[in-house]
Amino acid sequence: xxxxxxxxxxxxxxxxxxxxxxxxxxxxxxxxxxxxxxxxxxxxxxxxxxxxxxxxxxxxxxxxxxxxxxxxxxxxxxxxxxxxxxxxxxxxxxxxxxxxxxxxxxxxxxxxxxxxxxxxxxxxxxxxxxxxxxxxxxxxxxxxxxxxxxxxxxxxxxxxxxxxxxxxxxxxxxxxxxxxxxxxxxxxxxxxxxxxxxxxxxxxxxxxxxxxxxxxxxxxxxxxxxxxxxxxxxxxxxxxxxxxxxxxxxxxxxxxxxxxxxxxxxxxxxxxxxxxxxxxxxxxxxxxxxxxxxxxxxxxxxxxxxxxxxxxxxxxxxxxxxxxxxxxxxxxxxxxxxxxxxxxxxxxxxxxxxxxxxxxxxxxxxxxxxxxxxxxxxxxxxxxxxxxxxxxxxxxxx
Amino acid sequence: xxxxxxxxxxxxxxxxxxxxxxxxxxxxxxxxxxxxxxxxxxxxxxxxxxxxxxxxxxxxxxxxxxxxxxxxxxxxxxxxxxxxxxxxxxxxxxxxxxxxxxxxxxxxxxxxxxxxxxxxxxxxxxxxxxxxxxxxxxxxxxxxxxxxxxxxxxxxxxxxxxxxxxxxxxxxxxxxxxxxxxxxxxxxxxxxxxxxxxxxxxxxxxxxxxxxxxxxxxxxxxxxxxxxxxxxxxxxxxxxxxxxxxxxxxxxxxxxxxxxxxxxxxxxxxxxxxxxxxxxxxxxxxxxxxxxxxxxxxxxxxxxxxxxxxxxxxxxxxxxxxxxxxxxxxxxxxxxxxxxxxxxxxxxxxxxxxxxxxxxxxxxxxxxxxxxxxxxxxxxxxxxxxxxxxxxxxxxxx
Numbered sequence: 001x002x003x004x005x006x007x008x009x010x011x012x013x014x015x016x017x018x019x020x021x022x023x024x025x026x027x028x029x030x031x032x033x034x035x036x037x038x039x040x041x042x043x044x045x046x047x048x049x050x051x052x053x054x055x056x057x058x059x060x061x062x063x064x065x066x067x068x069x070x071x072x073x074x075x076x077x078x079x080x081x082x083x084x085x086x087x088x089x090x091x092x093x094x095x096x097x098x099x100x101x102x103x104x105x106x107x108x109x110x111x112x113x114x115x116x117x118x119x120x121x122x123x124x125x126x127x128x129x130x131x132x133x134x135x136x137x138x139x140x141x142x143x144x145x146x147x148x149x150x151x152x153x154x155x156x157x158x159x160x161x162x163x164x165x166x167x168x169x170x171x172x173x174x175x176x177x178x179x180x181x182x183x184x185x186x187x188x189x190x191x192x193x194x195x196x197x198x199x200x201x202x203x204x205x206x207x208x209x210x211x212x213x214x215x216x217x218x219x220x221x222x223x224x225x226x227x228x229x230x231x232x233x234x235x236x237x238x239x240x241x242x243x244x245x246x247x248x249x250x251x252x253x254x255x256x257x258x259x260x261x262x263x264x265x266x267x268x269x270x271x272x273x274x275x276x277x278x279x280x281x282x283x284x285x286x287x288x289x290x291x292x293x294x295x296x297x298x299x300x301x302x303x304x305x306x307x308x309x310x311x312x313x314x315x316x317x318x319x320x321x322x323x324x325x326x327x328x329x330x331x332x333x334x335x336x337x338x339x340x341x342x343x344x345x346x347x348x349x350x351x352x353x354x355x356x357x358x359x360x361x362x363x364x365x366x367x368x369x370x371x372x373x374x375x376x377x378x379x380x381x382x383x384x385x386x387x388x389x390x391x392x393x394x395x396x397x398x
Numbered sequence: 399x400x401x402x403x404x405x406x407x408x409x410x411x412x413x414x415x416x417x418x419x420x421x422x423x424x425x426x427x428x429x430x431x432x433x434x435x436x437x438x439x440x441x442x443x444x445x446x447x448x449x450x451x452x453x454x455x456x457x458x459x460x461x462x463x464x465x466x467x468x469x470x471x472x473x474x475x476x477x478x479x480x481x482x483x484x485x486x487x488x489x490x491x492x493x494x495x496x497x498x499x500x501x502x503x504x505x506x507x508x509x510x511x512x513x514x515x516x517x518x519x520x521x522x523x524x525x526x527x528x529x530x531x532x533x534x535x536x537x538x539x540x541x542x543x544x545x546x547x548x549x550x551x552x553x554x555x556x557x558x559x560x561x562x563x564x565x566x567x568x569x570x571x572x573x574x575x576x577x578x579x580x581x582x583x584x585x586x587x588x589x590x591x592x593x594x595x596x597x598x599x600x601x602x603x604x605x606x607x608x609x610x611x612x613x614x615x616x617x618x619x620x621x622x623x624x625x626x627x628x629x630x631x632x633x634x635x636x637x638x639x640x641x642x643x644x645x646x647x648x649x650x651x652x653x654x655x656x657x658x659x660x661x662x663x664x665x666x667x668x669x670x671x672x673x674x675x676x677x678x679x680x681x682x683x684x685x686x687x688x689x690x691x692x693x694x695x696x697x698x699x700x701x702x703x704x705x706x707x708x709x710x711x712x713x714x715x716x717x718x719x720x721x722x723x724x725x726x727x728x729x730x731x732x733x734x735x736x737x738x739x740x741x742x743x744x745x746x747x748x749x750x751x752x753x754x755x756x757x758x759x760x761x762x763x764x765x766x767x768x769x770x771x772x773x774x775x776x777x778x779x780x781x782x783x784x785x786x787x788x789x790x791x792x793x794x795x796x
Binding site: 211227230255369371 | 611613625626647
């Protein structure tokens with residue numbers, strides 16, 4: 001089969017026009033937003049135009065199906081609230097290009113997929129997580145985003161096109177191409193990363209309820225200030241993690257919602273996100289224990305009520321050795337001396353797929369390692385090289 | 399003159415219906431909101447019905463004018479984003495009742511006022527601050543609220559009724575009745591507080607700009623996390639203040655706005671409010687110096703850019719001795735053994751008025767010291783006693 005690099009780049013830029021931020025090449029295309037639905041509608045048209053069969057499942061995961069059993073190639077087309085143009089989109093359009101090139105060549109049988117809510121508006125990689133069976137649709141429907149909308153309400157916008165979930169055994173494996181989203185390849189000047197495993201992630205919401213009061217007449221000694229409780233939690237957490245983590249471990253408080261959030265009021269409540277990632281399952285669990293114990297202590301020390309949301313996430317996942325080998329051979333042929341094996345510090349849909357079929361991943365460089373931001377970017381020559389390596393590996397796997 | 403206690407309570411409850419939160423007796427009536435404008439329109443009608451002349455100035459400060467030179471009695475009718483029913487409203491309706499009782503009795507000449515934006519949607523006690531001349535209308539028009547709206551845009555909703563600013567010498571003094579908003583009277587079982595002075599307040603907005611990035615692939619060591627910078631600032635500030643403050647000093651970070659505020663993204667920017675209060679002008683200044691120095695240090699330590707907004711606020715203000723004496727005499731007559739002199743830890747419009755005319759303040763208890771919250775409340779018998787003490791003092795001052 002022969003991939004069309006210009007058609008690949010043209011579709012990649014066309015997808016960027018859905019939810020274009022107007023800042024650099026950035027996009028605002030969260031799961032189930034008008035821009036996300038418009039992008040998926042366009043993708044379904046491109047899938048049909050390629051002679052593949054579009055199929056939305058109940059969550060809005062969009063497949064472009066080849067006949068019979070096939071290799072699945074893709075990623076996700078939803079974005080962060082302020083996302084880059086390549087995060088997910090690259091893997092979807094690469095999958096589309098390879099699937100239509102394979103069909104035009106009379107084989108091998110390749111299908112494409114764009115998973116829904118990989119960026120976690122509701123959970124963590126929600127679309128692939130539910131399809132993989134890790135979470136039931138019933139459970140996922142009760143997930144709530146930061147605005148109080150439920151997953152059940154949000155996915156209603158795709159209800160009229162939704163069909164059943166597809167059986168996993170319709171696919172022989174899943175291969176995902178993605179930007180690295182980190183600085184490793186960019187700093188070393190390498191062009192291709194063959195992923196050996198994906199780190200695990202844990203994600204939860206914590207609410208601290210204190211006493212909202214007047215910021216002038218409430219003595220410091222008697223305050224039940226929810227923000228002060230959070231600040232103490234944050235500082236003490238770093239101290240306790242120090243004995244447990246490695247330089248590769250990361251943790252983040254990325255969402256903070258103060259209530260009532262006014263300058264003259266002692267904050268009565270704060271809701272915040274607590275996320276941590278590591279390649280070692282035991283370490284993830286030890287960190288979780290520290291978080292839960294510390295939250296309880298802070299509740300007593302600051303006289304705030306602690307409410308812990310469910311701990312969501314995905315365990316560390318190794319990639320399939322045969323797919324790794326096929327990607328390594330293709331990289332050696334097409335990018336000799338400028339590729340490496342590496343661990344993924346970012347979570348991907350492949351981590352969910354690993355529990356139901358063989359999976360593999362291919363990385364291309366991120367300029368300055370920047371991602372989850374409007375200025376995320378990659379040299380187009382690197383995008384095309386990644387596409388060619390992926391196509392070669394897919395051919396070999398067939 | 400004879401005040402009508404039932405009419406006073408009835409109007410106080412009627413005012414509560416504008417922006418009623420539906421939670422307890424709470425109200426949501428921020429400056430220039432639809433509820434605030436409706437409440438001021440109703441107040442103007444009540445003023446006319448009492449034979450007084452309603453007068454809106456360019457900011458929406460609403461006066462009910464007696465003929466000739468008069469004593470001004472009032473407070474504010476705007477509320478916090480989540481406010482109690484008495485904060486400001488009590489002083490306005492008490493002023494209305496006394497002004498109309500005085501007019502019905504043929505004197506003394508008493509006018510009423512409801513100042514605008516006392517709660518600081520834009521600045522700090524903005525309406526009385528501008529009328530007092532401390533800040534020009536031109537400056538105030540450039541103030542921006544947390545949603546990015548300018549004062550100039552907001553006050554447009556009252557433009558059709560706005561007249562000129564009134565000359566200060568039309569008034570012989572200003573007396574404000576208010577709930578204490580603190581626990582002192584409630585805990586001691588006392589019913590009346592005669593205010594001797596009002597603490598000073600400083601209020602500013604600080605923005606920290608770091609680098610928004612992926613929460614999985616960005617090593618902790620290279621992050622420029624705006625929330626971590628804020629948390630360190632907050633903790634270090636408490637340490638440095640320890641050598642400067644007294645048990646009566648307070649400081650608050652009540653508003654925090656993270657950007658982009660998503661669980662999987664290292665926060666690139668945070669905008670937060672920094673407010674501090676004390677009765678000593680030198681201490682307020684020493685605290686300001688600590689804040690500015692620390693912010694600069696944090697900027698360097700966390701590789702974040704620090705943007706400091708203007709430092710707004712009001713200096714500590716003593717109350718007029720003659721008005722204090724009149725209130726003390728009235729309290730001794732009507733609340734023997736259950737009143738006290740006290741400092742106001744909360745800022746009030748009286749602090750601005752003190753720079754242009756003699757001012758005095760009267761406090762009644764706050765149940766459990768709670769204010770700036772929906773569950774703020776005061777026993778109605780205490781409200782009525784406060785009204786009677788205020789009326790007696792006004793009579794004596796005439």
